[in-house]
Amino acid sequence: MNPPKGITRATLLKDLRLEWRSKDAINSMLFFSLLVVVVFSFSFDPVAEESRHIAGGLVWVAFLFAAVVALNQTWARELRNQVLDAYRVSPAPPNSLFLAKALGNFVFVTVLEALMTPLFIAFYRLRALGPAWQLLLVGVLGTWALVVNGTFFAAMSIRTRSREIMLPLLLFPISIPAILAMVQATTSILTAEASARFWIVLLGTYDLLFTTSCLLLFETVLNAE
Amino acid sequence: MTDNAPVISVSNLIKQFGRFAALRGVSADFVGGKLYAILGDNGAGKTTLLRTLAGLNRASSGQVTILGTSNFHDICQQVGYMAHPSLLYDEMSGMENLAYVARLYGIADGSRCAEVIRSVGLDPELTRPVGQYSQGMRQRMSLARALLHDPKVLLLDEPFSNVDVHSTGDMVRLLGRTRDEGKTIFVVTHQASLLEGTADEFVWMEAGKIVGRTSDFRPPERTA
Numbered sequence: 001m002n003p004p005k006g007i008t009r010a011t012l013l014k015d016l017r018l019e020w021r022s023k024d025a026i027n028s029m030l031f032f033s034l035l036v037v038v039v040f041s042f043s044f045d046p047v048a049e050e051s052r053h054i055a056g057g058l059v060w061v062a063f064l065f066a067a068v069v070a071l072n073q074t075w076a077r078e079l080r081n082q083v084l085d086a087y088r089v090s091p092a093p094p095n096s097l098f099l100a101k102a103l104g105n106f107v108f109v110t111v112l113e114a115l116m117t118p119l120f121i122a123f124y125r126l127r128a129l130g131p132a133w134q135l136l137l138v139g140v141l142g143t144w145a146l147v148v149n150g151t152f153f154a155a156m157s158i159r160t161r162s163r164e165i166m167l168p169l170l171l172f173p174i175s176i177p178a179i180l181a182m183v184q185a186t187t188s189i190l191t192a193e194a195s196a197r198f199w200i201v202l203l204g205t206y207d208l209l210f211t212t213s214c215l216l217l218f219e220t221v222l223n224a225e
Numbered sequence: 226m227t228d229n230a231p232v233i234s235v236s237n238l239i240k241q242f243g244r245f246a247a248l249r250g251v252s253a254d255f256v257g258g259k260l261y262a263i264l265g266d267n268g269a270g271k272t273t274l275l276r277t278l279a280g281l282n283r284a285s286s287g288q289v290t291i292l293g294t295s296n297f298h299d300i301c302q303q304v305g306y307m308a309h310p311s312l313l314y315d316e317m318s319g320m321e322n323l324a325y326v327a328r329l330y331g332i333a334d335g336s337r338c339a340e341v342i343r344s345v346g347l348d349p350e351l352t353r354p355v356g357q358y359s360q361g362m363r364q365r366m367s368l369a370r371a372l373l374h375d376p377k378v379l380l381l382d383e384p385f386s387n388v389d390v391h392s393t394g395d396m397v398r399l400l401g402r403t404r405d406e407g408k409t410i411f412v413v414t415h416q417a418s419l420l421e422g423t424a425d426e427f428v429w430m431e432a433g434k435i436v437g438r439t440s441d442f443r444p445p446e447r448t449a
Contacts, residue, residue, distance in 0.1 A: 010328035014314070021316045021354075077314075086312040086370065089279050090329040091301050225283060 004096045011100030016107065018077060025070040025108050032069060033116045036062040041123040051124040056186030059120055060179060063113060064146060068168055070108045071150040074101050075158040084222075094219040098151065102214075105147040113139060129192035134200065138185045141203040145178035148207065152214040155221050178206045231290075232257035232378060232409045233278065238287035240273050240433075247273040249433035250287070255411075257377075260404040262420045262442075263413045265430035271413040272309070274430070275380050278411070279306040291378060302330065305376035309383045311367040315356030319366045320349050323373055330374040337373065345369045346395050360387035368396065372403070379403065379410040385419055397423050417442055 019025055040058055044050075078084040087097055120126060128135060150171055157166035185199035231254035240248040248270045255261060263271050276282045277289060280297030292300045306312075313322045323338040332338075339349035345365040355363060368384055381400075385393045393416075401423045404410050412420060417427060421442045429437040429445055437445025 007328060010325060014317075014325050017321075018314060018316050080315065081313055082308055082310040083312050083314055085281055085306070085308060086326060087329065088281060089301060089304065089306045090326070091298070091331070092329040223283075 004093050007092045007096040008100045008103070011097055012103050015074075015077075015100060015104040019104070019108065024077075025073040026111065028069040028073075029066040029108065029112045030115065033062050033066045033112060034119070036065070037116065037119050037123050051126055052129070052190040053187060055120065055124050055126055055190060056183040058124075059117075059186065060142065060182045062116070063109065063143070064172075064175070064179065066112055067105070067109050067146045067150055068171070070105055070112075071147070071154040071171075072164055072167060074105055074151060075154050079158060088222065094222045095215050097222070098155070098215065098218040101155075102144075102148050102151040105151055106143060109143050109147055110139075113143065126190065128190050130189040130196065132189070134189050134196055135186065137200055138182060138189070138196065138203065141200065141207055142178065142182035142185075144207050145182070145203060145210070146175065148211050148214055149175055149178075152210075152218065152221070155218070159224070178203060181206065230257075231255055232292060234288075234290040235274075235278075236288045236290075238274075238277065238289060239285045240270075240277055240282055241285040246285075247433055248277070248284075251433070251435055252287075253428070253435055253438075255409065257409045258404065258407045259425040260400060260410040260412065260420070260423060261426050261428050262417050262424040263411055263428045263430060264415075264417045268432075269430040270433040271430055272382055273433075275306075275382050275411060275413050276308075278378075279304060279380050281306075302374060303377040305371035305374065305379045307367050307371040307379075307381045307384055309386070311355065311363045312370060313355045313363065313366060316354050318352050318354055319347060319358075319369070320351070322355060322366070323370060326370055326373055332374060341369045341373050342366070344372065344399060346392065361389050361392050364388050365392065365396065368399075377408055379408055381411065382413045383415070384412060385414060385416050393419055 036058070044054070150167070153170040154167050157163040157170060160166045181199040181203040185196040185203065188194045188196040188199065233255040235251050235253050238248050238251040239246060251270070251274060263274065265271050273282060277284055278291065280301060288295055291297070292303055294300055319342055320338055323342065327338055342349040345368050347362060347365055347369065355366060358366065364384060364387065368381070371379060371381065384396060388396065397419055400410055400412070412424070414420065425440070427439045427442055428435055429439070439445055
């Protein structure tokens with residue numbers, strides 16, 4: 001049998017290929033984020049100082065809502081033609097599927113962030129007064145926090161009738177500590193009024209805890225009837 | 226395992242969905258190297274039985290033993306499953322689909338995918354995505370997916386639906402050859418007449434139970 005790493009890689013490449021061909025998730029995410037940037041910039045018209053205080057919240061809320069689009073697509077793809085059953089009857093380990101899906105979503109959301117961040121900077125005239133390199137760390141840890149739980153809860157909600165509604169209902173409450181840490185860390189770095197260290201450690205701990213929990217529970221979720 | 230030892234043994238199998246019992250105490254032994262046609266009206270429990278054998282449904286009670294074990298994970302490499310939907314990604318070509326499934330089963334031989342696609346009468350060079358295949362081509366590609374890892378037990382759900390007469394004949398001959406190689410095949414179908422002369426046994430189901438097993442395509446006599 002293929003080692004789990006090889007199966008994770010094959011599943012990830014397959015998902016990236018499917019997304020490249022359909023562009024279902026990335027187009028919807030981009031369109032949604034673009035709307036948020038433009039609408040909020042018209043609503044607030046903030047000066048640079050104000051922007052630094054509100055940008056953390058705006059950026060992460062936009063990414064969170066946009067990520068939900070990708071997360072719903074991830075499993076919807078596996079439901080068409082019941083392809084998920086082909087995985088379930090194979091000897092491939094469930095966790096390889098989970099990791100591949102989470103990594104795929106991480107790539108999609110990272111691409112979105114890379115495309116949208118320059119727009120946020122331009123529209124809100126942002127400049128970090130604190131150590132800007134920490135934003136990269138917050139970005140990676142924050143994105144992983146969103147996608148790891150999102151992938152798990154999207155898998156849980158695929159068999160429910162109104163899964164598009166169910167996912168945010170399950171995901172948002174459990175993501176509150178992570179969102180709080182992302183927003184506070186980003187604001188701290190942009191304003192340089194406090195150290196972001198505590199929030200970054202909190203985010204790292206959250207990631208570790210939830211990645212482990214999701215990996216332990218995913219087999220049960222995958223085989224639930 | 227001796228030649229006449231059952232490859233699949235089902236004992237008092239019950240499968241309930243909520244309050245509805247789809248299988249109501251199915252008990253049967255199936256020996257290896259035979260082709261079984263599973264017949265019955267809609268809702269008789271044929272697909273539920275097949276999905277339970279494939280490890281996709283958990284039995285509510287009773288026991289299923291396949292190749293001497295009731296732990297599906299131990300033998301999933303030996304079981305091939307073809308569902309009514311294709312279990313294929315519409316956006317990928319047949320070859321890409323099978324190459325992915327080959328990775329799941331740890332098949333390193335790159336030529337195996339092309340070989341099995343040819344065996345169902347399709348062209349492995351076809352670059353068109355599966356979503357653009359005709360229904361018949363999709364069914365044949367789905368059969369190729371089930372055959373890919375050369376399983377000892379094949380579970381096929383409606384393999385002939387929407388397939389043209391000529392291709393159906395080819396598929397039946399392929400199943401006959403596969404059975405002759407020693408594989409055990411279960412075919413759930415509403416077109417049982419297609420398997421006359423090829424199937425070794427016709428298993429008749431009604432209301433979640435096996436009500437008879439015949440060696441020819443003739444329903445068993447009703448007792449009540």
